[in-house]
Amino acid sequence: xxxxxxxTLTLVLAACGGGSTDEPGGEDISTGSRHVNLIAYATPxxxxxxxxxxFRRTESGHDIGFxxxxxxxxxxxxxxxxxxxxxxxxxxxxxxxxxxxxxxxVDADWQQREPNNSVAFGSVVAFVVRKGNPKNIRGWDDLxxxxxxxxxxxxxxxGSAKWNLLAxxxxxxxxxxxxQAGLDYIAELIRDHVTVIPKSGREATTAFEQGQGDxxxxxxxxxxxxxxxxxxxxxxxxxxxxxxxxxxxIENPVAVVNxxxxxxxxxxxxxxxxxxxxxxxxxxxxxxxxTDSVAAATKEMFPGQIExxxxxxxxxxxxxxxxGPAADGSIRTGWAAVDTVLFGSDGSITxxxxxxxxx
Numbered sequence: 001x002x003x004x005x006x007x008t009l010t011l012v013l014a015a016c017g018g019g020s021t022d023e024p025g026g027e028d029i030s031t032g033s034r035h036v037n038l039i040a041y042a043t044p045x046x047x048x049x050x051x052x053x054x055f056r057r058t059e060s061g062h063d064i065g066f067x068x069x070x071x072x073x074x075x076x077x078x079x080x081x082x083x084x085x086x087x088x089x090x091x092x093x094x095x096x097x098x099x100x101x102x103x104x105x106v107d108a109d110w111q112q113r114e115p116n117n118s119v120a121f122g123s124v125v126a127f128v129v130r131k132g133n134p135k136n137i138r139g140w141d142d143l144x145x146x147x148x149x150x151x152x153x154x155x156x157x158x159g160s161a162k163w164n165l166l167a168x169x170x171x172x173x174x175x176x177x178x179x180q181a182g183l184d185y186i187a188e189l190i191r192d193h194v195t196v197i198p199k200s201g202r203e204a205t206t207a208f209e210q211g212q213g214d215x216x217x218x219x220x221x222x223x224x225x226x227x228x229x230x231x232x233x234x235x236x237x238x239x240x241x242x243x244x245x246x247x248x249x250i251e252n253p254v255a256v257v258n259x260x261x262x263x264x265x266x267x268x269x270x271x272x273x274x275x276x277x278x279x280x281x282x283x284x285x286x287x288x289x290x291t292d293s294v295a296a297a298t299k300e301m302f303p304g305q306i307e308x309x310x311x312x313x314x315x316x317x318x319x320x321x322x323x324g325p326a327a328d329g330s331i332r333t334g335w336a337a338v339d340t341v342l343f344g345s346d347g348s349i350t351x352x353x354x355x356x357x358x359x
Contacts, residue, residue, distance in 0.1 A: 073159030092159020160201030191357025221286030
């Protein structure tokens with residue numbers, strides 16, 4: 001199986017050199033008798049730039065044109081909730097999809113419509129540092145060393161910011177079991193080390209590229225993209241990245257919007273995201289595939305040794321009792337628990353951002 005997938009990868013990559021029309025010299029992806037409007041968070045654009053043209057070369061996608069919109073996950077979710085025309089939505093965190101369910105534009109059973117709870121690709125939280133790692137950043141404790149400036153986006157608008165903060169929170173709190181220890185770390189990070197707060201993960205990457213900060217907390221795929229850019233970057237702009245030994249699994253859901261004017265076209269595209277062909281393309285762009293066979297075939301693309309990979313389900317199981325009961329009286333789990341306790345309007349991390357890290 002691994003050999004067959006590797007052969008498929010070679011063929012697919014050879015056929016998919018072009019990107020979307022948003023890229024200079026990219027393919028025209030807008031033409032077709034049918035149309036899909038994709039609204040997504042900012043980070044996966046490089047993946048969609050190759051996946052969409054590949055889908056258009058399939059029998060089910062050959063006559064489907066695309067429009068795209070990328071931005072901070074929370075902002076994109078709120079836009080779709082206001083009934084901005086959309087057919088497919090891809091957000092960074094599940095609460096942004098829950099908002100769309102509550103708004104009546106995504107069906108409540110969206111997680112059951114596709115494999116892996118409708119998460120087509122993922123990543124892990126990584127560090128990007130300047131070439132040579134002059135501040136000697138090796139792990140989470142090093143981010144709190146005097147003088148270290150950290151770039152991570154605003155969790156009020158960015159889903160990637162939530163993942164970035166969940167990683168050290170989970171590490172320092174032992175998965176939520178010592179809540180105060182986790183919050184103490186986040187408070188010091190915000191108060192003394194986060195000097196720039198961009199709106200999205202992509203804006204955070206741009207800020208780091210422009211020379212701001214000593215370390216960027218980021219999705220691994222963003223880190224891979226920056227590392228690849230070293231080939232054409234000047235020496236003072238070159239970077240390196242690594243995945244901490246303890247980090248967090250990132251899961252970015254996708255769904256068909258139920259107000260779509262062409263559900264078969266939208267569903268065909270979302271279905272394609274889970275095929276081996278698309279999974280290989282996601283891997284080539286630095287995103288971790290979610291199918292076991294493709295993950296095994298592409299594991300060499302993702303170096304580093306993760307000793308503990310925390311998950312949202314694991315953290316939610318611990319924080320659930322603190323979150324209070326759901327509307328039906330049940331204990332909250334997963335993102336419902338984590339978002340309530342940490343990132344909701346009264347969440348502990350939200351309050352830390354509101355006070356500049358002062359508890």
